[in-house]
Amino acid sequence: MSTTLFDKLGWRYATKKMDPSKKVPQEKVDQIVEAVRMAPTSSGTQPFRLFVITNPEVRAKIREVAWDQAQITDGSHLLVFAAWDDYSEERIDDVLHQMEDERGKNDMLTGYYDNLKAAYLPRDAATNHAHAAHQAYIGLGFALAAAAELEVDSTPMEGFDPDAVDEILGLKEKGLHAVTLLPLGYRDESGDWLAGMKKVRKPREDFVTEIA
Numbered sequence: 001m002s003t004t005l006f007d008k009l010g011w012r013y014a015t016k017k018m019d020p021s022k023k024v025p026q027e028k029v030d031q032i033v034e035a036v037r038m039a040p041t042s043s044g045t046q047p048f049r050l051f052v053i054t055n056p057e058v059r060a061k062i063r064e065v066a067w068d069q070a071q072i073t074d075g076s077h078l079l080v081f082a083a084w085d086d087y088s089e090e091r092i093d094d095v096l097h098q099m100e101d102e103r104g105k106n107d108m109l110t111g112y113y114d115n116l117k118a119a120y121l122p123r124d125a126a127t128n129h130a131h132a133a134h135q136a137y138i139g140l141g142f143a144l145a146a147a148a149e150l151e152v153d154s155t156p157m158e159g160f161d162p163d164a165v166d167e168i169l170g171l172k173e174k175g176l177h178a179v180t181l182l183p184l185g186y187r188d189e190s191g192d193w194l195a196g197m198k199k200v201r202k203p204r205e206d207f208v209t210e211i212a
Helices: 003-011 026-037 056-064 089-103 107-120 125-149 162-169
Strands: 048-053 077-084 176-185
Touching: 003 125, 026 048, 026 077, 026 125, 048 056, 048 125, 048 176, 056 077, 056 162, 077 125, 077 162, 089 107, 125 176, 162 176
Parallel strands: none
Antiparallel strands: 048 077, 077 176
């Protein structure tokens, strides 16, 4: 980890008040989105989709079903991470076909994804959705780190009604289910009770167990 990234991770916090007059430049949003796209996922499936929302009316509707958290509308962009509702043969085959198109066909690759289908497809949809949601959270982590590196404020959110967000964005019809939100913007320190407070984390000796 670079010293610069380490310092920026110390700088970031879950911003409670964003300045609605400040907009995140598109090039920074694009870099954050690219970090999410490049995040690792199990077997390279990328079993979630990212929605980048700037539409004020849509964000206002989402705020209504997200405990009235003002960052959703005061920030300039809202990222919605929506995981696959289930794994299917078609979805896994699409991953395989892209691999074949870009890397070339080989028996090892085909066998790998055949084994993946044999493991995933018999499972119930809830189990598969939970697995896909875990991959979305990896993407969220990359978004948080990228935003910090770019000095863009962000606030990860689970406090919302996922079914309501699904309805607002038409996710069910796409085979998706909302799992987490991430507003992007710039902090308004004058109105943010958390701004300037010391970052609190468990000490290393209480958090890390080393097994040699």
